[in-house]
Amino acid sequence: MGSKHRPNLIKVLFIAGCxxxxxxxxxxILAQVxxxxxxxxxxxxxxxxxAQNHLCSCGVKAxxxxxxxxxxxxxxxxxxxxxxxxxxxLQESVASRTCIPxxxxxxxxxxxxxxxxxxxxxxxxxxxxxxxDVSGAQVLIDSSKMPAHGFMLxxxxxxxxxxxxxxxxxxxxxxxxQRKKRDxxxxxxxxxxxxxxxxxxxxxxxxxxxxxxxxxxxxxxYLCVRYEDLVREPRRTISRIVTxxxxxxxxxxxxxxxxxxxxxxxxxxxNPVRARHGPIEVRLDDEWHRVMPWQRKLAVTALTWPLLAxxxxxxD
Numbered sequence: 001m002g003s004k005h006r007p008n009l010i011k012v013l014f015i016a017g018c019x020x021x022x023x024x025x026x027x028x029i030l031a032q033v034x035x036x037x038x039x040x041x042x043x044x045x046x047x048x049x050x051a052q053n054h055l056c057s058c059g060v061k062a063x064x065x066x067x068x069x070x071x072x073x074x075x076x077x078x079x080x081x082x083x084x085x086x087x088x089x090l091q092e093s094v095a096s097r098t099c100i101p102x103x104x105x106x107x108x109x110x111x112x113x114x115x116x117x118x119x120x121x122x123x124x125x126x127x128x129x130x131x132x133d134v135s136g137a138q139v140l141i142d143s144s145k146m147p148a149h150g151f152m153l154x155x156x157x158x159x160x161x162x163x164x165x166x167x168x169x170x171x172x173x174x175x176x177x178q179r180k181k182r183d184x185x186x187x188x189x190x191x192x193x194x195x196x197x198x199x200x201x202x203x204x205x206x207x208x209x210x211x212x213x214x215x216x217x218x219x220x221x222y223l224c225v226r227y228e229d230l231v232r233e234p235r236r237t238i239s240r241i242v243t244x245x246x247x248x249x250x251x252x253x254x255x256x257x258x259x260x261x262x263x264x265x266x267x268x269x270x271n272p273v274r275a276r277h278g279p280i281e282v283r284l285d286d287e288w289h290r291v292m293p294w295q296r297k298l299a300v301t302a303l304t305w306p307l308l309a310x311x312x313x314x315x316d
Contacts, residue, residue: 009160010128013245014150015143016212018205020176021168022227024267024274025282027143029234031265032254033242037137041269043144045127046091049268051084057267057274067134067266075130090120095152100211103151104218117155125158135266139245143267147211154220162245163220165212168227169313170304171297174201175288198296202303209307221245226311231284234258258282 013030015023031038039045040057048054049062050072056065063069063079072079094117095103102108109117131140139162142153153161177196196204216222223244230237235255242250254261259281267274288297301308308314 010125010132010158011139011160011162011245012128012153013139013141013162013164013241014153015141015145015166016147016150016163016208016215017145017166018168018173018208019145020173021145021166022230023143023145023166025227026164026166026225026230027141027267028262028265028274028276029230029238029255029260029282030141030241031267032260032262033238033250033252035138035246036141036242037131037135037139038141038143038265038267038274039131040142040267040274041144042124042127042142043091043095043146043149045268046082046084046087050079050082050087054268058264062268065266068268070134071127071130074134075126087120087123090116090123094120095148097146097148100148100151103148103155104214120152121156121158124152125156128159143269145208147208147214150211150215154215154218161220163212163215163222164241164244165209165216165222165224166227166230167209167224167311169288169311170202170205170308171292171300172227172286172288173205174198174296174300175292176285177201177204198299199303202300205304206307228284231258231282234260234282 015027017023027038027040030036049068053061053063056062056068058065058067069079072082076082094113102113128140144150150163153159174196178201180195221244223241225237225241235252238252238255239250242248259279262277262280264277265274305314
């Protein structure tokens with residue numbers, strides 16, 4: 001099953017990989033490219049944007065954000081016309097981890113699954129079409145990362161899907177997953193992004209990356225980039241991605257070496273970096289090298305070494 005290339009399809013660049021692998025930074029840089037628009041983690045937008053009214057990355061509550069209110073009006077007739085709870089339940093019935101086999105192999109789909117898939121596909125397609133029309137973008141960026149959501153996008157007839165798979169050293173990912181980071185979308189109280197134990201973090205890293213490779217095996221246009229390469233050579237990495245998706249070399253005037261000027265985006269979900277605007281220095285986060293206990297490094301290495309070696313990290 002290859003990618004669809006018919007006129008009027010919605011071109012979506014799906015960022016695959018594990019949490020804390022640099023996906024928010026990658027999305028933030030790509031969103032500065034002409035013709036690209038960042039939506040954030042689309043799989044969570046029904047709860048974060050429509051139900052809970054999180055802060056958009058532009059700094060405004062979603063229900064007051066000019067972008068999201070225009071999208072809601074165009075797609076559904078307004079924010080108050082969306083039954084977020086019902087949509088989340090529908091999404092979970094067709095785009096959760098346990099649904100992946102049915103998303104990959106249509107022959108496994110039950111009658112009920114097909115019905116729910118058609119209903120959720122229509123709702124999500126309306127959202128994406130409205131986001132494209134309101135933004136005027138050629139490419140929408142979805143940084144959801146989770147494999148089930150990626151397979152869901154691939155199953156949708158209205159989507160022309162491209163995948164960029166961002167990979168980071170598993171030890172750096174697990175170390176970052178154990179840090180305490182505030183959720184920037186929750187403005188009414190202090191809430192932190194979910195932390196992970198060593199074992200759970202390593203498992204998430206393995207399953208997320210294997211899921212991305214499965215998508216590549218289905219014939220979806222796919223490109224794998226390393227977080228460390230993105231940070232050290234952002235112009236080269238971003239140019240590769242944009243050329244792969246659009247067939248043209250981009251103008252990257254906003255990038256000067258590892259420094260970029262970042263305009264506000266309308267991204268929902270992701271790490272705090274998504275809310276940063278203005279001049280930003282793109283820096284390598286390699287704290288794990290210095291402060292991660294050796295026992296923890298050894299445990300993560302042992303749990304993830306086959307993929308770790310395949311990505312070229314065993315010699316780093």
